[in-house]
Amino acid sequence: MTVPVPRRALLSASASASVAAPALVRAQGAARLLVIGGGFGGATAASYARREYPWLDVTLVEQQTRYITCPYSNRVLAGDLALADITHGYEGLRARGVRVIHDRALHHDPVARSVRLGGGEALSYDRLILSPGITLRHxxxxxxxxxxxxxxxxxxxxxxxxxxxxxxxxxxxxxxxxxxxxxxxxxxxxxxxxxxxxxxxxxxxxxxxxxxxxxxxxxxxxxxxxxxxxxxxxxxxxxxxxxxxxxxxxxxxxxxxxxxxxxxxxxxxxxxxxxxxxxPPQSAASIVTDAGLAGRTGWVPVNPQTLESRTEPGVHVVGDAMFPGPMPKSGFLANSEAKAAVAAAAALLRGEAPPEPIFVNTCYSHVGPDYAISVANIFRADAESRSFQEVPGSGGTSPRGNIPEQRRLEALHADGWYASMTRDIFG
Ligand SMILES: Cc1cc2nc3c(=O)[nH]c(=O)nc-3n(C[C@H](O)[C@H](O)[C@H](O)COP(=O)(O)OP(=O)(O)OC[C@H]3O[C@@H](n4cnc5c(N)ncnc54)[C@H](O)[C@@H]3O)c2cc1C
CATH class of the missing domain: 3.50.50.60 (FAD/NAD(P)-binding domain)
Structure with a gap:
């Protein structure tokens, strides 16, 4: 069910300078959240927006019809898994009420608040979340x-x-x-x-x-x-x-x-x-670099509280395309960032202060079929320095030593992580 955001709430959203733009207020229509990129960050954002904020009208644009995860692709290289084992569809998102469009987003116009697609359609939005991943620096x-x-x-x-x-x-x-x-x-x-x-x-x-x-x-x-x-x-x-x-x-x-x-x-x-x-070396995907959102580093600087671009308020950037400071570019973090971005976007659309985000990461690595190791960290947004900071003492790695049973258990944890994460995103 789509619940319209009250007109008054949209107009009074003073926490973000951009929110009260007249083009945004669609009388009693639902607020439009547009998401570009249907990978770890974007598909999470679209799914969570529908789950947690059913008054949002959510559209996801993804150029591929199926999503193959990079996580566990090394196991395909080893011959332990097939590509089909790491391929996911968008039926689950559609069932949640996300409008999924398979097309390439070509051009983003932040003034008109619209994104033009390869097929010619122009999509307007009230809030935009970009999670297009990386490009290789040829x-x-x-x-x-x-x-x-x-x-x-x-x-x-x-x-x-x-x-x-x-x-x-x-x-x-x-x-x-x-x-x-x-x-x-x-x-x-x-x-x-x-x-x-x-x-x-x-x-x-x-x-x-x-x-x-x-x-x-x-x-x-x-x-x-x-x-x-x-x-x-x-x-x-x-x-x-x-x-x-x-x-x-x-x-x-x-x-x-x-x-x-x-x-x-x-x-x-x-x-x-x-x-x-x-x-090869990498930078943020072309849809954000072409729009001038990426800084000199090649990655998009954001406000860590809301994940909004520092230069385009109203445009949230999550996942690998974003300049993350000390945070690694991982699927787990893209999922965590996407949830924070949706919560911030929804709050700002309602004229409320965005919640304080916390970002969680665990990266498992297989070293053999029954042998895995991990690193974990928690990060927070530091308003004063406008940066992401690791919570002191929050992280660590697997212990060293000859502990085969622990390595075997971590391989099981890794399988559990993959199953639950992909279900969370695409289920
Ligand atoms: C070998 C390998 C192993 C990994 N293992 C792990 C792991 O174990 N755990 C972990 O947490 N992370 C892992 N990662 C990292 C993880 O894959 C990335 O961090 C994650 O995919 C980032 O999510 P994203 O949404 O930013 O980008 P992506 O997942 O790449 O999604 C971006 C999506 O946007 C789409 N897109 C791009 N441009 C456009 C456009 N203009 N129009 C329409 N669609 C567009 C793309 O088709 C793509 O589907 C691994 C990566 C690699 C390479």
């Missing part, structure tokens, strides 16, 4: 562009699954004794522990099927998330298989040659590999 590594990705897949944006399927086929086709090269970017990027989970699960596959093979991980950083835990596990589970080279030790790749299958570092070392997984 040619930030010389020679790495869309064409190169057909030979050296990134598999870092799941989209229709083609990149994940390609990398999996290449791993299957590689002879025993081959070398898999990974190129890993500097911070910030989508899913800080993701590349190291990927190294682990490729090693899991190779150790079972091509045990003479090697993994060469070339990193643009000197340290990484859950490093000690990953490296302990690599030594224990895959001895001698993985070589990780830090930036200081000439791990930063600056050039690739897909024809010759060569990865070249900043000091000129040329590594010839059999399979190359190149994860």
């Amino acid at each position: 040619n930030a590594i010389e020679g790495y562009d869309e064409a190169a990705a057909e030979r050296m897949p990134h598999a870092w944006i799941a989209a229709d699954g083609a990149q994940i399927a390609l990398l999996r086929r290449q791993l299957e086709a590689m002879p025993d004794g081959g070398v898999v090269g990974l190129v890993i970017p500097a911070n910030p990027y989508r899913c800080p522990p993701g590349p190291y989970e990927r190294i682990s699960l490729i090693a899991s596959y190779l150790s079972r099927h091509k045990p003479r093979s090697k993994i060469l991980a070339l990193d643009a950083k000197d340290t990484f998330s859950k490093q000690a835990l990953f490296q302990d596990a690599w030594r224990a589970l895959y001895p001698g298989m993985i070589e990780w080279i830090s930036a200081t030790n000439d791990g930063r790749v600056v050039r690739v040659d897909p024809g010759a299958m060569v990865l070249e570092t900043e000091f000129g070392t040329r590594h010839r590999v059999d399979v190359a997984n190149v994860i």
Whole structure:
């Protein structure tokens, strides 16, 4: 059921300078929430808006008809799961009353409060939530562009699954004794522990099927998330298989040659590999960068209380596209941010103060099929510094040590996390 927001409430929404714009007030019509991007952030926002604020008229625009999750895609690479196991539809959102449109959002006009779609339709809104994810910065590594990705897949944006399927086929086709090269970017990027989970699960596959093979991980950083835990596990589970080279030790790749299958570092070392997984530097997706919402960092600065863009009040940005300060770019956080953005948008539409948000994150990483580790943190919005801050003492990682039962339990927790999170979003 759609309950109209009273006209008086819309007009008195003084907490946000933008809210009382006349175009917003649709007499006794429902307030319109438009969401762009139907992934972890956007689909959560649309679903929660209908669940918690049934007076909102909610439209979701997503360019793909099915959503394939990046979480658990490394298990597809390892051959433990199929793409179908990590593919989700939008029937659940439709059943909740979300109008789902499969089209590409092309242009956002903040003055007219409207978004133009590829199919020609223009959608007006009272509040907009953008969660379009990332774009890959092609040619930030010389020679790495869309064409190169057909030979050296990134598999870092799941989209229709083609990149994940390609990398999996290449791993299957590689002879025993081959070398898999990974190129890993500097911070910030989508899913800080993701590349190291990927190294682990490729090693899991190779150790079972091509045990003479090697993994060469070339990193643009000197340290990484859950490093000690990953490296302990690599030594224990895959001895001698993985070589990780830090930036200081000439791990930063600056050039690739897909024809010759060569990865070249900043000091000129040329590594010839059999399979190359190149994860390039990233920035916010084009719908927000084209609209000028992203700052010099390539990510969108927001007001941490409401997740509204600092330059376009009334436009909330969540998920990986947002500049998150100390928060990692994770699906769990995108889900948490989306709920906070919806609560803020609804409060502002009603002329109320937005609630104080808390952001929760747990990132599980599989290192083998029955072996997982995790890191957890809680963050809050600090009004004074206008930034996100980690709540002191709130976080931590799995303990180190030879504790196989704990690792097995964490793998079960990870499966439970994936099932409950995807049900929360798409169910
Ligand atoms: C290998 C890997 C493993 C990961 N594992 C985990 C994990 O275990 N746990 C975890 O919490 N996170 C994990 N992540 C991170 C997680 O996938 C992202 O943080 C999360 O997807 C971000 O959500 P989002 O809504 O910002 O973007 P996305 O989920 O990418 O959604 C963006 C959506 O917007 C759509 N879109 C973009 N532009 C437009 C447009 N113009 N018009 C219409 N639609 C558009 C896209 O098609 C896409 O569906 C992992 C990532 C990778 C790469």
